[in-house]
Amino acid sequence: MKKTFTGRVFVLGDDIDTDIIIPTEYLALPSVEDMKQYGFYPLRPELPGLIREGDILVAGKNFGCGSSREQAPEIIKALKVSCVIAGSYARIFFRNAINNGLLLIENDQIQEYVKEGDSITVTVGEKIEAGGRVFPIPALPDDLMEILEAGGLVKAMQKRNGIAREE
Amino acid sequence: MPSTLIEKIIEKNTGLSKVVPGQIVTVNVDRVMIHDIFIPFVADKFHEMGFTKIWDPDKAVLIYDHMVPAAKVEDIRHFQIGDAFAKEQGLTHVHRTDGICHQLMTEAGYAGPGDIVFGTDSHTTTYGCVGCFSTGIGYTEMAGILGTGQLWVRVPETIKIVINGFLPKNVMAKDVILRILGDLRSDGATYKALEITGSAVDRMSVASRMTISNMAVECGAKCCLFAPDEKTCEYCGCDLADVDWLYGDEDASVSRILVYRAEDFIPVCACPSQVDNIHAVEEEAGTPLDQVFIGSCTNGRLEDLAMAARILKGKQVAVKTIITPASRKIYLEAIEQGYMEILAEAGCIITQPGCGLCCGRSGGILTDGEKVMATNNRNFLGRMGTNKVGIYLGSPATAAASAVTGVITVPEV
Numbered sequence: 005m006k007k008t009f010t011g012r013v014f015v016l017g018d019d020i021d022t023d024i025i026i027p028t029e030y031l032a033l034p035s036v037e038d039m040k041q042y043g044f045y046p047l048r049p050e051l052p053g054l055i056r057e058g059d060i061l062v063a064g065k066n067f068g069c070g071s072s073r074e075q076a077p078e079i080i081k082a083l084k085v086s087c088v089i090a091g092s093y094a095r096i097f098f099r100n101a102i103n104n105g106l107l108l109i110e111n112d113q114i115q116e117y118v119k120e121g122d123s124i125t126v127t128v129g130e131k132i133e134a135g136g137r138v139f140p141i142p143a144l145p146d147d148l149m150e151i152l153e154a155g156g157l158v159k160a161m162q163k164r165n166g167i168a169r170e171e
Numbered sequence: 172m173p174s175t176l177i178e179k180i181i182e183k184n185t186g187l188s189k190v191v192p193g194q195i196v197t198v199n200v201d202r203v204m205i206h207d208i209f210i211p212f213v214a215d216k217f218h219e220m221g222f223t224k225i226w227d228p229d230k231a232v233l234i235y236d237h238m239v240p241a242a243k244v245e246d247i248r249h250f251q252i253g254d255a256f257a258k259e260q261g262l263t264h265v266h267r268t269d270g271i272c273h274q275l276m277t278e279a280g281y282a283g284p285g286d287i288v289f290g291t292d293s294h295t296t297t298y299g300c301v302g303c304f305s306t307g308i309g310y311t312e313m314a315g316i317l318g319t320g321q322l323w324v325r326v327p328e329t330i331k332i333v334i335n336g337f338l339p340k341n342v343m344a345k346d347v348i349l350r351i352l353g354d355l356r357s358d359g360a361t362y363k364a365l366e367i368t369g370s371a372v373d374r375m376s377v378a379s380r381m382t383i384s385n386m387a388v389e390c391g392a393k394c395c396l397f398a399p400d401e402k403t404c405e406y407c408g409c410d411l412a413d414v415d416w417l418y419g420d421e422d423a424s425v426s427r428i429l430v431y432r433a434e435d436f437i438p439v440c441a442c443p444s445q446v447d448n449i450h451a452v453e454e455e456a457g458t459p460l461d462q463v464f465i466g467s468c469t470n471g472r473l474e475d476l477a478m479a480a481r482i483l484k485g486k487q488v489a490v491k492t493i494i495t496p497a498s499r500k501i502y503l504e505a506i507e508q509g510y511m512e513i514l515a516e517a518g519c520i521i522t523q524p525g526c527g528l529c530c531g532r533s534g535g536i537l538t539d540g541e542k543v544m545a546t547n548n549r550n551f552l553g554r555m556g557t558n559k560v561g562i563y564l565g566s567p568a569t570a571a572a573s574a575v576t577g578v579i580t581v582p583e584v
Contacts, residue, residue: 019358066358069391073294074309095362095393096293097324104309113377145195147323157221157315163223165318 005107005153010096010125011060011077011086013118016044018064022097025068035082036075040082055082061153064119065089068097087126089114104146105156114139173420175329176396177364180304180417184287192426193327197321200230202281204290205233206272207246209310210253213291216314225260226320229334232264232281233257234272236525242533270498270524273297273385273468276305279379280499283407284399284414289316294468294523294548296392299365299384300377302399302417307388310319327364327393328426330355333418334369336433341584343478343548344379345470345566348386349439353449354429361391363426366419371433373396377406378472383468386548389446438581441564444550452569455579461541463488464555465567465575466495466522467529470546473504475567480510481518482571482582492519493535495528519574543571 023046023145030042034084044051067090068076077100080088091112095099100109109126117135118124129143144152154160172189174182181190184198205213210233217225219295225231233253238246250267257265266275273294276282282298288305289295291313301548308322316322332351365387371378380397386393397403398418404411419425438452465471465479476496494514496502502524505511515521527533529547536554537543542563545555565573568582 066361069358069361072307072309074311094304094358096307099312100309102310103315145323146199148195157311158216159581160314161220161222161318165220169343 005128007164008125008127009086010057011058012056013060013062013122013124014055015118015120016047016061016063018091019066019069019120020047021070022068022073023070025076026073026079034112036078036082039075040079043079043083052083055083055085058086060124061085061088062090062115063088064115065112067093068101069094072096072100074100077104079105091115099111102151103157105152105159106152107152109141111139111141123158133135135170173425173548175364175425176302176366176398176417176419177304177327177329177394178286178423180285181324181326183285183416188328192326194326195323196326197323198233198287200289200316200320200322201286201311202232202288202317203434204234204276204281204292204295204441205313206237206273206290206292207239207253208237209291209313211249211255212310213313213317214252214256216311216561217317219475220314220318222314224277227451228261228263230320231260231262231276231317232276233262234265234266234275235268236271237530237532239268239525239527240523241331242527247358258498263268266515266539268499268523270496271468271471271526273470274497274501277301277303277381278500280407284403284417285408287315289322293388294385296388296395297381297385297468298382299387299395300380301403302396302414304394304396305312306393325362327362329364329366329419329423330360330427330429331425332365332367332429334367334371334430334433336371337374338371338436339432341438341568341582342436342566343566344375344382346436346439348383349441349449349564350436351429352390352447353363353439354387355390357390357445357447359390360387363392363572365392367395367397367417367441371402376474380476381472382469386446389412389548416574427517438566438569440544440569440579443561443563445551446548446564452565452581455563456581458542458579460490460544460573461544462535462537462578463490463492463547463570464495464535464543464547465570466493466497467526467547468497469548470499471495471501471524473501473508475546476501476505476510476514478584479571480513481584482568483575484513485520486575487519488518489573492574494519494521496524498524527557544570544579545572546570
């Protein structure tokens with residue numbers, strides 16, 4: 005994972021629940037790759053087509069609330085966004101995201117200063133630079149960074165158990 | 172430095188002298204609970220991670236409850252995979268027909284004061300009733316714990332809830348937690364620990380505290396803790412001297428304090444279809460019902476069945492009424508106390524202990540336009556049948572009183 009990266013922003017609101025991120029009706033599709041085109045379908049069906057690798061999602065409070073489905077962070081990860089920045093996250097989503105290798109940043113200031121299409125720069129564990137302002141962000145603990153760096157909990161455990169494959 | 176109850180549990184577990192909210196720490200897991208719904212996924216991920224042996228077979232509990240007895244042919248696969256995993260790993264704590272996981276975990280002594288316990292079900296918060304830090308996680312994380320015995324945890328802020336005084340006679344613990352949910356709203360305690368205290372709580376049974384900690388997840392709470400007392404020790408079979416360190420310091424820093432007068436509580440219900448859509452039962456009184464359900468891990472304990480029997484004694488139910496004890500032990504005690512005879516004579520259907528009815532998976536499902544007064548914990552769309560069923564959540568007293576009349580009724584006790 006790069007320590008510093010710049011990305012284009014997509015802006016979402018408060019209380020983006022996991023049914024919005026991936027509606028129940030698409031959960032039975034064979035893989036996350038099949039599901040990802042329906043990401044955010046009830047709210048913004050065009051989003052999966054617009055998101056490019058390295059883009060950043062900026063949302064309000066309580067991101068990922070509702071159902072505990074692990075497919076929600078898996079889809080955001082599959083869309084290749086570099087991170088999500090939100091005011092706060094629902095608890096089980098936060099854990100499932102880290103465990104699926106999706107970087108989450110918690111900040112409730114930046115929402116006021118960025119609009120869709122802006123370019124912002126993130127230095128992991130240090131700061132966000134947006135609109136000429138600097139927003140400090142806390143570092144994730146080493147244990148969590150290890151999981152993220154490995155690409156998720158299954159891969160982290162494979163590495164720990166000496167069966168990881170190089171990609 | 173003063174600590175809240177959750178901070179003390181984490182400090183003791185990790186050996187850290189002081190933890191603060193927001194800090195992320197790795198805890199040593201005292202026990203895990205896996206239920207039949209997720210055991211196939213847990214077993215898969217465990218093997219995919221490259222583990223062969225779980226860290227401590229004595230610390231894992233496997234419980235079949237959501238699918239017992241099987242309602243669909245494909246459910247049996249879950250039991251087969253569970254049995255094979257238990258055999259492969261030498262698990263001895265396997266409950267195939269004994270009752271609902273959240274009842275069994277404290278009843279059978281798997282979760283006790285000061286322990287840290289994780290489960291694959293969101294209502295794992297229940298064991299906070301005995302001062303245990305317990306919460307729900309995903310199946311990937313459960314597989315990781317099985318391999319390592321550890322999990323990272325964000326130290327939560329605490330919302331302290333103080334309830335002093337005497338609850339009115341027709342008010343049960345269910346009315347208390349529903350009112351709290353209405354006040355905190357469905358995301359009001361996300362990430363946070365609830366710590367519940369006060370003279371009204373001191374007077375509550377462990378079973379009543381269990382109802383409250385069970386439903387705490389409905390406002391997003393990570394856990395809901397009660398400091399252990401004599402009642403806890405009697406229930407858990409432990410000595411007060413061993414658990415008297417388990418209380419929140421008066422001067423500990425908390426994010427919010429809610430103070431209630433117990434006398435102000437009234438019978439309430441959660442109206443369709445949000446758990447925080449709380450109204451006085453009196454406001455809803457007269458609404459015709461198609462079914463009443465008394466049971467679940469929220470309200471299927473002896474005191475709940477006793478309340479139902481007291482109200483239904485010598486009467487006949489006016490609508491289909493289903494009773495589900497939370498465990499076999501409770502079932503037997505209710506028979507011994509004569510409650511089951513009273514309930515059966517009143518025309519109730521009595522089912523095996525299990526989760527099927529509460530999650531609309533087997534038995535007692537409803538259809539468009541029907542309404543149910545139920546004592547379980549979720550009234551989400553489609554939870555007990557089609558998405559046009561109206562689910563009202565209330566106490567066993569409210570449910571029993573409504574069973575007698577066939578319409579939503581304020582209990583008179």
